[in-house]
Amino acid sequence: MNPLAIPEIVIRRLPLYLRTLKLLQDQGQSVTSSQEIGDKLGISATQIRKDLSYFGEFGKQGTGYDVRYLQEQLQQILQVDSTWNLALIGAGDLGRAILRYSSFEEGGFSIVAVLDRDRDKIGRRIGKLQVLDIAKLPEVIKEHRIQIAIIAVPTNDAQEVADALVNVGVKAILSYAPIPLSLPAHIRVQHIDPLVGLQSMTYYLDPSQR
Amino acid sequence: MNPLAIPEIVIRRLPLYLRTLKLLQDQGQSVTSSQEIGDKLGISATQIRKDLSYFGEFGKQGTGYDVRYLQEQLQQILQVDSTWNLALIGAGDLGRAILRYSSFEEGGFSIVAVLDRDRDKIGRRIGKLQVLDIAKLPEVIKEHRIQIAIIAVPTNDAQEVADALVNVGVKAILSYAPIPLSLPAHIRVQHIDPLVGLQSMTYYLDPSQR
DNA sequence: TAGATTGTTAATCGATTAACAATC
DNA sequence: TAGATTGTTAATCGATTAACAATC
Structure with missing residues (x-):
């Protein structure tokens, strides 16, 4: 329909490029090539150049890409050059692990509220946040202008929570529940x-050694 | 090369079918169709039938698929009809959440050992398991015939741990570390x-509302 | 029988890659 | 300049889907 639409499979590779650039920068490298990025990810250099070409020209012939510059450009493209507020639903083990997982902050996200329906968990502190009653969802979403939520509740509650999130205006959901x-x-x-x-790895393993 | 090789993208969809069948069975449904599975997953019915046809004929014209039977067949195909022993490396928040996450057991996996290098964590109990010294990795792998390991250590240690796992004969790794x-x-x-x-969802979100 | 749904073929669609001019 | 690497086109490859015969 839209001739300018970029394939979703391309969009899904951009975070991998970003992740690799971060690694290179942490290692103090200032210039890289499509070849190098590709080697690290198991993706062909041509594919990386082709993917980037949907958005513009970011490299220099004969030299490659400036690590910092390409990183900034990809962050802009993915709209993670400034921070998104996230709500986390579920304050169990998984929720707590997610909260302490620092990559979100580095990646352009900030979990600003944790909610649960369990009386025993409400009011408890996890890091800097206090667990809120799920009943407060509408206010929380409005107050922090939250468009993205993470679901980390038991499987049986996941659909209900997802429906509630959509009702209060959430536009994107990252679900840890193993159900469609x-x-x-x-x-x-x-x-x-x-x-x-x-389960996709076991397909390829040798069962005789099990 | 191999004319019988099945595309990896097909293999990666089979766990989704399995997950959907489990959901249907939990809801007490005994028969389903490619249409119904597809609707739940956002995949076309034709694609599901095509995917299954790589492995045989599992349905009945006019009727559909027996939920339990198709489940068993997919489990056999993916080799998760009996249990794989897993080692978990890293006993931090993430490791503990993974250990308590019950889906592994249902999916054909059993975490039989947790290892860490942190003196403070070694010896501590998590659920049924006691955290072991990473130095014991070779014995643990051998004893339990482990071919698959989960990495849940800090980013900076991930490559080193992965190398160690490969050295002791591990064949497949599920890594939670955000680096290639x-x-x-x-x-x-x-x-x-x-x-x-x-980061791939934010590409599609409206930034004006942020 | 009529309706439903599978399994499969062939056509279409889309993604990857080979090749190379441009140029730093 | 020679070497390296980008950006892009066109060819190839592979995956998805439309269509339908088979049949429960």
Whole structure:
């Protein structure tokens, strides 16, 4: 339909490029090449150049890419050059691990509220945040202008929580629940499910050694 | 090369079908169709039938698929019809959340050992397991015939841990560290990185509302 | 039988890659 | 200048889908 639409598969590779550039920068490297990035990710250099070419020209012939500059450009493209406020639903073990996982901050996200429905958890402190009653969801979302939420509740509650999030205006959901969620088509959903990775690896393993 | 090789993208969809079948079974449904599975996953019915056809014929014309039977068949195909022993490296918040995450057990995996290098964590109990010294890695791997390990250590230690795992014969790694790992080509690696999902969703969000 | 749904073929669509001119 | 590497085109490759016969 839209001739300028960029394939989603390309968009999904950009965070990998960003992750690799961060690694290179941490190692003190200031210039890189499509070849080098590709080697680290197991992606062809041509593909990386092609992906970048959807958005502009970021390199220099004969030299490569300035690590810092390309990083900034990718952050702008993905709109993570400034911070998104996130709400985290679920203050169990998983929720706590997510809260302490520092990569979110580096990646352009800030978890500004944790909510749970469990009386025992509400009011407890986790890091800098106090666990709020899920009943306060509408106010929290409005106050912090939250468009993205993370679901880290038990499987059985996930669909209900997702529906509630959509009702209060959340536009994108990162779900750790291992079930497919039924949501309106305009809501973006990403799943984190370690089983998908594990079960696709076992296909290739030698069962005789088990 | 191999004319019978099944595309990896197909293999990666099978766990999603399995996940959906489990959901249907939990809801007490005994028969389903490619249409129904597809609707839940946002995948076309044709694609599901095509994917399954790589492995055989599992349905009945006019009726659909027996939920339990198709589940069993997919488990066999993915080799998760019996249990794989896993080692978990890293006993921090993330490691503890992973240990308590029950889906692994349902999915054909059992975490049989947790290891860490931190003196403060070694010896501590998490659920049924006691945290072991990472120095014991070779014995642990051998004793439990472990082919798959989960990395849940700080980013800076991840590559080192991965190298150590490969050295003791681990064949597949599920890494929660947000960096690309450099490993021999024959080692299977899957990454769990929530940033990839988040950063690809923000591309599509309206920044004016931020 | 009529309706539903599978399994499969062939056509289409889209993504990857090979090749190379441009140029630093 | 020679060497390196980008950006881009066109060719290739592979994945998805439309269509439909088979059949429960």
